[in-house]
Amino acid sequence: MRKTVRNLKVISNLRLNDNHHLIQLQSSEPLETIFPGQFANLLVENSAIVLLRRPFSIYSVDYKENTVSFFIKIIGEGTRVLANSPVGNFISTMFPLGNSFTIPNEREKILVVGGGSGVASLMILSQALCDNSNEVSILIGARSSTDIVSLDQFSRYGEVFTTTEDGSSGLKGYVTDHPLLGAQIGRFSRIYTCGPEPMMKAVAQRANLNSIVCEVSLENTMACGFGVCLCCITDTTQGHKCVCTDGPVFNINDLKWQI
Amino acid sequence: MADLSTTIHKLKLKNPVLTASGTFGYGVEFDDFLDVSMLGGIVVKGTTIHPRQGNQYPRMAETASGMLNSVGLQNKGAKYFASDIYPVLTKYNTNILVNVSGSTIEEYISCAEIINELDHISGIELNISCPNVKEGGMAFGTSCASIDAVVSAVRSVYNKTMIVKLSPNVTDIGELAKAAVSGGADGLSLINTLLGMAINAETRKPVLATVTGGLSGPAIKPVALRMVWEVAKAVNVPIIGIGGIMNATDAIEFFLAGASAIQVGTANYIDPLITLKIIDGIDSYLNRHNYSSISNIVGELQM
Ligand SMILES: Cc1cc2nc3c(=O)[nH]c(=O)nc-3n(C[C@H](O)[C@H](O)[C@H](O)COP(=O)(O)OP(=O)(O)OC[C@H]3O[C@@H](n4cnc5c(N)ncnc54)[C@H](O)[C@@H]3O)c2cc1C
Ligand SMILES: Cc1cc2nc3c(=O)[nH]c(=O)nc-3n(C[C@H](O)[C@H](O)[C@H](O)COP(=O)(O)O)c2cc1C
Ligand code: FES
Numbered sequence: 001m002r003k004t005v006r007n008l009k010v011i012s013n014l015r016l017n018d019n020h021h022l023i024q025l026q027s028s029e030p031l032e033t034i035f036p037g038q039f040a041n042l043l044v045e046n047s048a049i050v051l052l053r054r055p056f057s058i059y060s061v062d063y064k065e066n067t068v069s070f071f072i073k074i075i076g077e078g079t080r081v082l083a084n085s086p087v088g089n090f091i092s093t094m095f096p097l098g099n100s101f102t103i104p105n106e107r108e109k110i111l112v113v114g115g116g117s118g119v120a121s122l123m124i125l126s127q128a129l130c131d132n133s134n135e136v137s138i139l140i141g142a143r144s145s146t147d148i149v150s151l152d153q154f155s156r157y158g159e160v161f162t163t164t165e166d167g168s169s170g171l172k173g174y175v176t177d178h179p180l181l182g183a184q185i186g187r188f189s190r191i192y193t194c195g196p197e198p199m200m201k202a203v204a205q206r207a208n209l210n211s212i213v214c215e216v217s218l219e220n221t222m223a224c225g226f227g228v229c230l231c232c233i234t235d236t237t238q239g240h241k242c243v244c245t246d247g248p249v250f251n252i253n254d255l256k257w258q259i
Numbered sequence: 260m261a262d263l264s265t266t267i268h269k270l271k272l273k274n275p276v277l278t279a280s281g282t283f284g285y286g287v288e289f290d291d292f293l294d295v296s297m298l299g300g301i302v303v304k305g306t307t308i309h310p311r312q313g314n315q316y317p318r319m320a321e322t323a324s325g326m327l328n329s330v331g332l333q334n335k336g337a338k339y340f341a342s343d344i345y346p347v348l349t350k351y352n353t354n355i356l357v358n359v360s361g362s363t364i365e366e367y368i369s370c371a372e373i374i375n376e377l378d379h380i381s382g383i384e385l386n387i388s389c390p391n392v393k394e395g396g397m398a399f400g401t402s403c404a405s406i407d408a409v410v411s412a413v414r415s416v417y418n419k420t421m422i423v424k425l426s427p428n429v430t431d432i433g434e435l436a437k438a439a440v441s442g443g444a445d446g447l448s449l450i451n452t453l454l455g456m457a458i459n460a461e462t463r464k465p466v467l468a469t470v471t472g473g474l475s476g477p478a479i480k481p482v483a484l485r486m487v488w489e490v491a492k493a494v495n496v497p498i499i500g501i502g503g504i505m506n507a508t509d510a511i512e513f514f515l516a517g518a519s520a521i522q523v524g525t526a527n528y529i530d531p532l533i534t535l536k537i538i539d540g541i542d543s544y545l546n547r548h549n550y551s552s553i554s555n556i557v558g559e560l561q562m
Contacts, residue, residue, distance in 0.1 A: 003291040051476055052321055221319045224528035228284040230330045231319035240312055
């Protein structure tokens with residue numbers, strides 16, 4: 001799993017809605033194996049103000065075509081420039097970075113919970129879980145139905161459920177209001193989640209109460225992405241750990257969350 | 260191919276490009292990307308006698324052409340370095356310097372004593388300029404009396420090359436440079452980060468958990484160049500220029516201002532191969548201008 005820096009060519013750029021893009025990049029050389037939960041650090045060129053690379057989960061990978069894709073939510077200058085990358089341009093990428101979710105192969109029942117741009121890391125996760133004969137249920141939470149994209153892709157790997165705060169799709173409320181995280185939670189042996197921290201904490205709390213294994217994928221501000229700057233730490237039972245190398249995936253038992 | 264070799268006191272560098280402490284880990288983090296032995300040297304992470312957890316997070320804020328950090332010298336301590344990290348570093352065929360920090364003079368001394376025992380470490384860089392620790396750190400680096408005290412104390416226990424890293428958060432860097440040299444510094448490196456701060460207008464809160472942090476990156480290069488130039492006029496020991504070096508041209512500017520070598524910091528995060536590109540770029544510059552050696556341009560600023 002050697003980390004490399006290479007220039008990948010933008011071969012497609014799909015505008016999913018007002019502020020979400022899916023960009024697909026192609027490498028001229030074979031790709032390193034990428035594990036679910038890993039991320040890449042992308043360079044933002046042609047921007048007068050963005051200096052550091054920006055981290056993005058690897059949304060999907062195709063080893064035959066040597067392509068990787070990224071699901072980008074525009075929140076500032078870096079994501080704006082990257083999301084608007086024209087087809088044919090090259091983007092400098094550094095990957096694969098970080099650790100990955102645990103992939104059991106014993107036909108386990110696993111709930112995958114995503115919110116916001118956090119759903120990005122859950123696509124190849126759901127695929128890997130499904131490929132290893134696990135039974136996957138996918139629960140996506142959003143503010144409104146327009147924020148929920150790429151559901152049909154998820155449905156290839158498991159049954160998909162949604163909650164929206166305005167009730168425009170699926171159950172009205174938060175993911176934690178869904179029976180999958182309530183009355184039915186006992187079905188699952190594992191819960192994996194990526195999304196806004198308050199959401200992940202609420203999910204982790206449910207998992208914890210029911211003694212279900214729970215892995216969360218954290219974000220933090222990163223300068224390097226490969227364990228050098230020590231800017232991206234989080235508190236764990238073994239002291240400060242780097243989200244970029246010891247994470248981004250952590251078992252909730254190792255975090256010092258008050259849940 | 261021009262002669263890129265340079266010397267800093269007893270250190271013979273195959274080229275003038277080193278990496279700045281805190282921006283290159285222990286070198287091993289870069290093994291996937293490059294052959295670390297091709298560099299003139301590496302300065303490993305800030306090391307203290309006792310393990311340090313460092314500051315709370317957020318520890319980083321990107322600012323215009325720069326970044327603020329408030330890592331706070333997170334490291335596992337000098338003993339762990341000597342027993343667990345040092346043996347791995349002996350595989351590198353380049354100069355390895357340890358950046359030594361402390362909260363008291365005694366801590367600097369104990370740390371330097373441990374490093375002094377390690378054959379493959381060619382020197383230390385005394386960090387009296389860290390803006391991110393409450394006690395010690397930068398406090399030592401901002402008055403002539405305290406610089407002299409800490410530098411001469413470490414000098415008495417450390418007999419290989421001792422570089423002193425200066426803080427830019429001072430009024431007259433030339434005077435402080437003189438104090439470091441009179442304390443026994445074999446060379447000076449500058450600059451460390453500039454104290455700064457970032458505020459999130461939406462939340463009305465500081466971005467960093469520690470409120471203030473150290474600014475690095477291209478934003479600080481003009482300040483660093485000015486300081487290297489002032490220090491070069493004030494003292495007669497070799498200078499290692501640091502601050503916002505992103506490419507070979509930046510490096511050349513530091514040589515012209517009076518630096519005999521340079522360290523690359525923040526740029527390593529953005530392009531882990533940048534140091535090799537800078538070495539190549541320095542070589543092309545020298546060839547293009549018909550200089551046979553790097554020493555031809557050190558301090559050769561045309562006024
Ligand atoms: C491991 C990892 C994986 C990620 N995966 C994805 C992904 O797949 N898709 C995606 O769209 N985004 C992802 N992100 C988040 C993404 O990296 C940030 O949105 C991006 O760096 C913001 O850059 P910007 O220049 O647009 O925003 P900036 O201009 O840097 O910031 C705009 C505002 O957002 C805040 N902000 C910046 N970064 C973050 C962050 N990480 N979390 C919360 N607030 C932040 C800033 O403080 C600022 O107020 C991931 C982050 C990490 C650490
Ligand atoms: C995240 C980070 C950590 C740093 N840690 C140290 C340190 O431990 N000791 C030290 O002397 N300097 C430290 N520095 C300062 C750098 O070595 C260098 O002096 C500074 O970043 C300016 O150079 P640059 O603009 O090329 O980054 C650190 C800088 C950064 C960005
Ligand atoms: S981002 Fe630099 S150590 Fe994690």
